[in-house]
Amino acid sequence: MTLEVYNWDGVGYKPLVFSDGWQVALLNWEPLFDRANLTEIERHNHSDEVFILMIGRAVLFTRREGEALAAVEMTRGTIYNVPRGVWHNLVATRDVMFTIVENRDTHLHDTEIRPITVDELAALDALLPAWAQAG
DSSP states (O other): OOOOOOOSSSEEEEEEEEEEOOOEEEEEEEEGGGGGOOOOOEOSSSSSSSEEEEEEEEEEEEETTTTTOOEEEOOOOOEEEOOOTTTTEEEEEETTTTEEEETTHHHSSSOOOEEHHHHHHHHHHHHHHGGGGGO
């Protein structure tokens, strides 16, 4: 075969292309992306994670240990790289779709999840644009 074509229109994350050391996934809206449902934050200790916003609106927020939480309103078609070891998550509209590039099987072997703290939520709320605020 000279071409493989993949799509994913389900809820959440779906790895679709696997190569020697990397994978490409699609990530669609899931309830956690509504600010009102945000309860956790994650990191990967052995892989950077690349996010490319394809459809919708999104805020990518990050926090490195010992530093303040940061947030960026994403622009479609721009590459956002979250370095390994950096806590991160998203707030997004229900029509959102991302392309994700990361080490192969990161979702199986290298995802650490913890509850987001009250202080982190307060810092995030101060940074979110009006469209992303909890309803």
